[in-house]
Amino acid sequence: MGKRIVVALGGNAILTDDPSASAQAKALQQTAEQLMPLIKDNDVEMVVTHGNGPQVGNLLLQQLESDSDKNPAMPLDTAVAMTQGEIGYWMLQAFTAALNHNDMSDVPLVSVITRTVVDPADEAFDNPTKPIGPFYTESEATLIKAQYPEWKMIEDSGRGYRRVVASPLPLKIVEAKAIKPLLDASALVTVCGGGGIPVIESDTGYEGVEAVIDKDFSASKLAELVEADELVILTSVGDVFLNFGKPNQQALGTVSVSDMRSYLNQGLFAAGSMKPKVAAAVSFVENTGKKATITSLDNVENFVKHGSGTCIIPD
Ligand SMILES: Nc1ncnc2c1ncn2[C@@H]1O[C@H](COP(=O)(O)OP(=O)(O)O)[C@@H](O)[C@H]1O
Ligand SMILES: NC(=O)OP(=O)(O)O
Secondary structure (H helix, E strand, C coil), X not given: CCEEEEEEEXXXXXXXXXXXXXXXXXXXXXXXXXXXXXXXXXXXXXXEEECCHHHHHHHHHHHCCCCCCCCCCCCHHHHHHHHHHHHHXXXXXXXXXXXXXXXXXXXXXXXXXXXXECCCCCHHHHCCCEEEEEEECXXXXXXXXXHCCCCEEEECCCCCEEEEECCCCCCEECCHHHHHXXXXXXXXXXXXXXXXXXXXXXXXXXXXXXXXXXXXXXXXXXXXXXXXXXXXXXXXXXCEEECCCCCCCEEECEEEHHHHHHHHHCCCCCXXXXXXXXXXXXXXXXXXXXXXXXXXXXHHHHHHHHCCCEEEECC
């Protein structure tokens, strides 16, 4: 068995400044090429997961047009499933091209519709924090609030206003067991897209709930469940920084998990962006004794060759 890694892809892997299907599929083609050094010439089983915040928010906006009985709007759990389907499809297309291009056309490919179990009593249901869909100016946000008073909007890290929805913590990935044999067969698997379709346990099995789960937390849980050797969180920055954006900012290279836990507990990372990534990575290392890396897609080749990026290791 090769080394098993779970890779979580950030927003920049899919969405550029053009949200059309063709532009997102094209962005993923480049992403797939950038991931190839992770598996090419290495005995690696790769599981890929991805976000869906912009896509699911846009899809909900499209649902607002569909208010008749003949063409009803879809609820949020179904919208998450729809984005898993669309992005999973683009992933298959992108990986097919990249594997062909890198003489690895024999690698089996699959995208798995995945459910993630959450706690119905999770306090996140009363406190929406997950930004989805497009960014709005302050005046646009005011108009939207008047039109949809039930929506909660927040200012998202100085980038504009966005709608937020509940984002409960993932407890269990329902399909984790089914994914393992695919990995054993050396398939390249896309799984748990958008954090997974949020479900709660019910008398008959599972019931969908309205939420969007953070994909970094799901990736961490998934990595534990498939017994991954490493969790790799890819975003738009090559390193995690202390004092990010300040003149004295300092890139973190290899850091022990207890040091990173201490930085996290001191509140040194921004909520809604770097904090969940660090929390997810620290949780994986604490729970498994394996390592986790946070770096950028652009740095994958350097990471493979020289180990650059922020690497959290067991004590
Ligand atoms: N301490 C930090 N170190 C590095 N980047 C940070 C830090 N705090 C905030 N950031 C910001 O977090 C961003 C990554 O978060 P985000 O865009 O939400 O992730 P995703 O890649 O999952 O879409 C980086 O592009 C950077 O601007
Ligand atoms: N579900 C999720 O975490 O999506 P983003 O990474 O796109 O916000």
